[in-house]
Amino acid sequence: MAACWKEAGHGRATPHGALGSVQVGDAQHGLAIKAEQAYSRNMTRTTEIIRLQPFEAAIFDMDGTLLDTESVFRTIVFDVCTELGFEMTDDVHRNMVGSSHERTQQLLVESYGVAFPYTLFDERCRITMRERSHGGVPVKAGALEFVTELRARGIPTAVATSSRNPHAQHHLSAAGLLDLFDTVVTRDDVVNPKPHPEPYLTAARRLGVEPTRCLALEDSFAGVRAAHAAGMQTIMVPDLVVPSAEIEELGIFVMESLVHVHLAAFDPA
Numbered sequence: 001m002a003a004c005w006k007e008a009g010h011g012r013a014t015p016h017g018a019l020g021s022v023q024v025g026d027a028q029h030g031l032a033i034k035a036e037q038a039y040s041r042n043m044t045r046t047t048e049i050i051r052l053q054p055f056e057a058a059i060f061d062m063d064g065t066l067l068d069t070e071s072v073f074r075t076i077v078f079d080v081c082t083e084l085g086f087e088m089t090d091d092v093h094r095n096m097v098g099s100s101h102e103r104t105q106q107l108l109v110e111s112y113g114v115a116f117p118y119t120l121f122d123e124r125c126r127i128t129m130r131e132r133s134h135g136g137v138p139v140k141a142g143a144l145e146f147v148t149e150l151r152a153r154g155i156p157t158a159v160a161t162s163s164r165n166p167h168a169q170h171h172l173s174a175a176g177l178l179d180l181f182d183t184v185v186t187r188d189d190v191v192n193p194k195p196h197p198e199p200y201l202t203a204a205r206r207l208g209v210e211p212t213r214c215l216a217l218e219d220s221f222a223g224v225r226a227a228h229a230a231g232m233q234t235i236m237v238p239d240l241v242v243p244s245a246e247i248e249e250l251g252i253f254v255m256e257s258l259v260h261v262h263l264a265a266f267d268p269a
Contacts, residue, residue: 053233055215058150059203060181062161062168064219064239065258066147067175068138070097073129074240080124086112097220097240100162100193130170137175140237142259147180149266158203159184162193162222182207195222197230204230217261221247228252235261 064070074093081088092111096104105118150157158181161168165186172178183206185199192198197211204211216227219239224247227234234252236243243254255261 054213055155055233056213057156057158057204057207057209058147058215058217059158059160059200059207059227059232060143060147060216061218061220061223062159062163062172064097064140065217065223065237066140066143066159066177067171068140069129069133069171070219070240072132072138073125076125076128076132080121080128083124084117084121086116094241097222099220099222100187101164102193103222126167129167133171133174137171139175139177140239141257142262144177144180146258146262146265147177149262151180156182156207156209158182158207160194160199160203160216160223160226161185162187162199164188194220195225195229197226200227200230200232204232215265217258224250224252237261 060066063073077093077096078088092107095107099107101122105122108116108118108121147157159168159172161184163171163186165184165188168184168186169178172181172184178184183203185203185206187193190196190198190202200214200216201211204214207214211231212233214230214232216230216232216234217237218224218227218234219237220241221244224234224236228250234250236247236252236254237257238254248254255264
């Protein structure tokens with residue numbers, strides 16, 4: 001598959017107004033405004049400032065990329081911590097986004113001490129999330145349309161997530177997306193979770209496509225690091241976090257939404 005791209009300008013696209021969905025503390029407000037202003041100064045129409053290499057498969061992160069679940073989970077995390085007698089903070093939560101079960105446990109113990117009841121915290125969060133998803137799981141803008149067109153064009157697709165298999169199967173099914181993917185790689189399928197490249201390398205192997213010929217879509221730092229380390233053409237579509245200096249230095253593309261990725265990928269111009 002050879003996607004058609006317009007001539008690159010700045011070398012990457014940046015999220016216009018992305019900080020509007022990011023929760024920041026008062027102490028960080030000034031920095032957040034400066035970051036948003038910097039992104040706005042560089043913002044032009046997405047399809048006019050980037051050029052990607054042709055790709056033969058597309059691999060998506062799940063929560064925050066395909067599914068609009070991170071903001072819901074954020075509320076749950078804050079509520080459960082309060083119930084357990086701990087105060088969740090924006091900084092701690094931000095570091096949890098995209099992290100594996102093990103990394104999240106390590107982060108919370110480091111932040112609150114060994115007395116933090118992680119097993120109980122994890123159980124309550126999972127139960128609450130499942131209860132709230134009974135009516136369906138919201139899908140990110142453009143996700144269904146983009147994946148559907150990829151399938152129509154014969155481009156294989158996969159999910160690479162840090163979530164465990166039961167969670168991934170339930171949420172993708174509830175969102176009506178599960179049958180659109182050739183394979184779903186979860187935490188249960190790998191030894192090393194993100195930011196290690198193993199989840200993405202496993203997905204590429206299952207699809208029978210070389211990693212360098214894969215397009216990877218991510219919203220978290222851990223996911224971007226994983227896909228980039230796998231050698232994939234990586235696009236960050238920010239959800240609750242905006243690119244850090246480290247992420248920018250990786251040279252990946254940052255796009256506003258999957259709608260923009262879709263339009264760019266199949267723009268006939």
